[in-house]
Amino acid sequence: MGGNVSFLKNKPSQMELYPIITALFCGCLIISNILASKTFSLYDIILPCGVVIFPLVYIVGDVLTEIYGFTLAKRTIYLGFIINLIAVIAYQIAIFLPGTDLATSNAFSIILGSTPRILIASLISYLVGSYVNAYFMKILKERYTDYLFARCSISTLFGEGLDAIIFITIAFAGLMPNEVLITMIICQGAFKIIYEIIVYPITRTVINWIKSLDDTPFAKIA
Numbered sequence: 001m002g003g004n005v006s007f008l009k010n011k012p013s014q015m016e017l018y019p020i021i022t023a024l025f026c027g028c029l030i031i032s033n034i035l036a037s038k039t040f041s042l043y044d045i046i047l048p049c050g051v052v053i054f055p056l057v058y059i060v061g062d063v064l065t066e067i068y069g070f071t072l073a074k075r076t077i078y079l080g081f082i083i084n085l086i087a088v089i090a091y092q093i094a095i096f097l098p099g100t101d102l103a104t105s106n107a108f109s110i111i112l113g114s115t116p117r118i119l120i121a122s123l124i125s126y127l128v129g130s131y132v133n134a135y136f137m138k139i140l141k142e143r144y145t146d147y148l149f150a151r152c153s154i155s156t157l158f159g160e161g162l163d164a165i166i167f168i169t170i171a172f173a174g175l176m177p178n179e180v181l182i183t184m185i186i187c188q189g190a191f192k193i194i195y196e197i198i199v200y201p202i203t204r205t206v207i208n209w210i211k212s213l214d215d216t217p218f219a220k221i222a
Contacts, residue, residue, distance in 0.1 A: 013214040018068060025060040026080045028053055030087055033122060037111050045187045055195040057126075058133050058159055059203050062152050065137040067210050073134040081127050088119060121170035125163045133159025148207065149200060156196045164189040 036050030057080075065073040091112040099105030136155035144151060164185045172181055196203070 022076045025076055026083050028056045029080045051191050055192045058156050061133050065134045066207050070138040077130045118171050121167045125167035129159045129163030132162050160192040161189045
């Protein structure tokens with residue numbers, strides 16, 4: 001108990017913040033996948049509600065790579081993949097089990113159920129997009145240390161762009177006209193990139209604050 005009180009009263013170290021940031025990353029990923037079961041219309045453009053929070057996964061990924069390095073960022077990405085897979089398996093088991101109320105069971109299946117094609121598209125696009133985002137943050141940091149905004153924006157452009165291309169192609173190719181798929185890819189990618197640009201001041205503030213904390217425990221790992 002004393003340790004918890006000390007953490008609240010004093011500045012945490014980067015080591016203490018790492019599991020918290022990792023938990024936030026994984027939590028945003030799980031929440032976005034649940035929200036994705038609902039779509040909304042934005043100026044006649046249909047988008048999954050997951051875009052409301054999914055860009056936070058990439059923003060937190062930027063923070064992880066910038067502060068803790070590519071190695072720890074990769075570990076978090078893989079952890080998010082494993083937790084997401086566990087969640088999906090648990091959903092499918094729960095859907096398979098006989099329910100006591102038909103209406104509730106049907107609603108549960110609609111919200112948390114997923115076709116194999118959508119599931120594969122979601123898992124692959126997340127893994128590739130997040131990895132590429134972290135990789136570009138690492139490469140750009142080595143060359144352009146003082147240009148955080150450019151690094152965050154460019155890494156997101158490649159990460160989110162690949163995420164949108166992979167997900168929409170795997171999930172909907174053959175089910176919709178090619179021009180519709182291209183429009184969905186462009187709009188979804190653009191929405192997420194604009195999202196990150198808008199909240200960049202918050203991203204920068206968080207990164208600068210964490211950098212000001214004690215980083216000794218992570219000096220060798222990062």
